[in-house]
Amino acid sequence: MVKLFGVCFLITGAVGFSFCLCREQKIRLMMLKEMRSIFFLVQKQIHYGGFPIDLILQEVSGKVKTPFSEALKRVSEQMCLEDGEEFCRIWTREMETVLFRIPITKEQKELMLGFPRLLNAIDREGQAQMLCDYIDELDKWIVQTEKEEKDKNKLIMSLGTAAGILLSILLL
Amino acid sequence: MKEKQILGMFPGRIRERFRVIAKMADELQEIRLIAGGPVRVICSNKEYFLNVSGEFSSIIAGSCWYLSVGEMEQILDHVCSYSRYAYEEEIGQGFLTVPGGHRIGVAGAVVLGEDGKVKNMKYIRYMNIRIAHEVIGAADVLMPLIHEKGRLCNTLLVAPPGCGKTTMLRDLIRQISDGSRWAAGKQVGVVDERSEIAGCFMGMPENRMGIRTVILDGCPKVQGMMMLLRSMAPQVIAVDEIGSSMDKQAILSILQCGCQVIATMHGSAPEEIENRGIDRTMFERIAFLGKKDGICVLKNVQKPEGDMIYG
Numbered sequence: 516m517v518k519l520f521g522v523c524f525l526i527t528g529a530v531g532f533s534f535c536l537c538r539e540q541k542i543r544l545m546m547l548k549e550m551r552s553i554f555f556l557v558q559k560q561i562h563y564g565g566f567p568i569d570l571i572l573q574e575v576s577g578k579v580k581t582p583f584s585e586a587l588k589r590v591s592e593q594m595c596l597e598d599g600e601e602f603c604r605i606w607t608r609e610m611e612t613v614l615f616r617i618p619i620t621k622e623q624k625e626l627m628l629g630f631p632r633l634l635n636a637i638d639r640e641g642q643a644q645m646l647c648d649y650i651d652e653l654d655k656w657i658v659q660t661e662k663e664e665k666d667k668n669k670l671i672m673s674l675g676t677a678a679g680i681l682l683s684i685l686l687l
Numbered sequence: 688m689k690e691k692q693i694l695g696m697f698p699g700r701i702r703e704r705f706r707v708i709a710k711m712a713d714e715l716q717e718i719r720l721i722a723g724g725p726v727r728v729i730c731s732n733k734e735y736f737l738n739v740s741g742e743f744s745s746i747i748a749g750s751c752w753y754l755s756v757g758e759m760e761q762i763l764d765h766v767c768s769y770s771r772y773a774y775e776e777e778i779g780q781g782f783l784t785v786p787g788g789h790r791i792g793v794a795g796a797v798v799l800g801e802d803g804k805v806k807n808m809k810y811i812r813y814m815n816i817r818i819a820h821e822v823i824g825a826a827d828v829l830m831p832l833i834h835e836k837g838r839l840c841n842t843l844l845v846a847p848p849g850c851g852k853t854t855m856l857r858d859l860i861r862q863i864s865d866g867s868r869w870a871a872g873k874q875v876g877v878v879d880e881r882s883e884i885a886g887c888f889m890g891m892p893e894n895r896m897g898i899r900t901v902i903l904d905g906c907p908k909v910q911g912m913m914m915l916l917r918s919m920a921p922q923v924i925a926v927d928e929i930g931s932s933m934d935k936q937a938i939l940s941i942l943q944c945g946c947q948v949i950a951t952m953h954g955s956a957p958e959e960i961e962n963r964g965i966d967r968t969m970f971e972r973i974a975f976l977g978k979k980d981g982i983c984v985l986k987n988v989q990k991p992e993g994d995m996i997y998g
Contacts, residue, residue: 565775567768594768597691599699601761602769634769637798637807642772 518687525686526679533675537668539618544660546617550627551653553579553587558646565639568602569594586613603631623656689713689818692787696816698765701758704741715818722759722812726752732981756812763811766791776905779807780881788819788886788893819886821894825851826858832988832997833859833972834869839923841942841969844951845960846976851983852951853883853927855976857894859949860884860925864897873947875900876921878911884927909937916944925949932964942969957989967991 556578560571569591576587586609593605607628614624626649633649636642689712694702708715708728717729725747726737735743738750766785767774777783779798783791794813800806833842842859846852866872879885879902885892887904896902901919903911908926915921924941926934929950938948948970954960955977960967967973968991975998977986987998 561770561772565773567770567773569768569770571770597695599695599697599702599765601698601765631769635771637771637778637809638775639772 522683522687525683526676529675529679529682530672533671536671536675537664540660540664540667543618544657544664546619547623547653547657547660549580549583550623551650551657553583554630554646554650554653558643558650561639561646562643568634582613582616586610602634606631626652689787692785692789693718693818695787696762696766696785696789696791698761701762704737704739704752707741708735708737708743712818713820716820717818718814718816720754720759720762720814720816722754722756724753726754759812759814762814763793775807778811779805780905781805781808782881784882784886784888784893786888786893788821788882788888790817790819790881790883790886791815792817819894820854822851822854822858823861823895824858825854826862828985829855829859829974829988830862830867830869832974835971837870839863839870839873839947839949840971841948842950842972842974843960843965843967843970844949844974844976845954846951846983847955848953850976850978852976854983855974855985856925856927856949856951857884857896860900861895861897863923863949864899872897872899873922874920875923875925876915876919877902877925878906878908878915879904880906880908880911880927884925909933912937912941916941916946921946923947923949927951928953929965930963935965935969938969957993972996 553575556575557571560566560574564571572587573591576584576591579587590605590609593600594602610628614627633645634642636645690709693709693712693715694705697705708730711730714731715728716732719727719729728735728737728743733745735745736747737743737752738748739752740750764771766783771778774783778793781792781794783793785791792815793808793811795808795811797805798807798809833840844852844855860875860877863870863873864875875897877884877896877900879887882904884894885896885902885904886894887902890904892902901915901921903915906914908929912924912926915924924946926948927950929938929952938950941948952960952963952965954963955975957967957973960973970991972988973991974988975986976983978984985997988996990996
């Protein structure tokens with residue numbers, strides 16, 4: 516009875532561990548989609564409204580999920596403080612605290628941190644187009660991550676379950 | 688307040704260098720920036736050069752601050768809230784208005800639109816920051832002269848540049864709108880083509896314009912006057928710097944609708960009014976402003992036929 520209980524516990528543990536690994540993939544995908552939706556909303560606001568970035572970020576912060584929502588709000592608030600701090604510094608500081616906690620690649624983090632450098636177009640059309648290119652890049656990553664997620668999830672779950680069974684047999 | 692507004696135009700590190708000069712906000716007239724050139728400030732009609740520690744002197748010294756292209760870009764990014772695209776139209780017109788109603792004139796490489804008109808500007812390497820000075824009570828002397836038995840007369844203010852036309856007009860608008868001992872408050876519509884009168888920033892006037900004043904910011908004068916007339920039913924319309932036959936036609940239309948007009952124009956002599964295509968008989972009072980010992984003063988006020996009622 517104890518052995519059976521131990522086997523069940525071991526297999527459940529292995530499956531649970533695999534599930535955790537899969538979940539990380541899911542969060543990565545969710546965060547990439549969230550980043551895309553930030554840039555998409557910013558792009559629309561620039562294209563149709565032509566508002567300055569502090570107002571846009573304030574607006575967008577209410578439309579995206581945590582943790583980006585809070586970070587965007589803080590960026591917008593700090594820009595309005597009028598203490599002269601450059602947007603690039605504020606953005607980097609606030610985004611680094613968010614990106615540190617989420618499982619995305621270094622390249623994807625750099626894309627997010629590089630956003631202030633993108634805001635150098637002299638007209639709305641140009642600026643909106645530059646953001647379109649950014650969104651396209653994120654779209655590619657999303658498609659790639661979605662594909663990877665499906666394949667990897669199957670593999671991880673199968674390997675996890677197999678490892679659990681194998682360990683149980685060995686230990687028995 | 689003004690000191691804070693002046694410092695607010697500059698990003699962090701550059702801001703420190705303007706701390707000393709910003710303390711003299713009331714005397715400060717202009718800050719002139721040229722990429723690669725010394726930073727100059729015009730204070731009480733005198734030119735000074737700023738050095739790297741923020742001190743200023745009337746001669747170019749070794750420690751004089753030569754503004755780099757990078758610093759110019761930083762200042763421009765900051766005043767545009769890091770969103771140059773949002774100021775496309777303003778930059779295309781050659782100036783930006785910042786909180787406090789201060790104006791930043793810009794110059795660089797012009798971008799032309801398909802119609803051949805100036806659309807935008809890139810490589811901005813010249814900036815002229817003009818500090819707005821609102822003078823409450825500037826029109827006190829003029830107010831009784833442009834009222835006749837409680838009725839406001841159509842008035843034209845004529846002066847050479849830098850003699851306080853816009854300052855006088857701004858205070859006139861405020862007093863007419865709020866009401867004064869000469870007449871009750873009136874609905875005033877202002878067409879502020881270059882954001883100089885009200886100094887609007889994001890649609891809100893930064894100068895006191897009176898409780899009954901409506902401002903059409905950044906709108907061409909002729910169109911703006913007709914728009915205000917149709918949409919806001921003003922009793923008085925105020926415009927700055929008229930001087931074309933189209934302006935004349937628009938003013939005539941306004942007068943036919945029973946609306947009063949307060950306008951300004953460049954000039955220093957009565958004959959210049961006609962030379963600029965404006966019919967002086969459209970106005971009931973013509974006020975000439977000028978400078979005396981460096982101070983802007985009201986020189987004289989005439990009726991259109993030339994009868995002097997002041998000065």
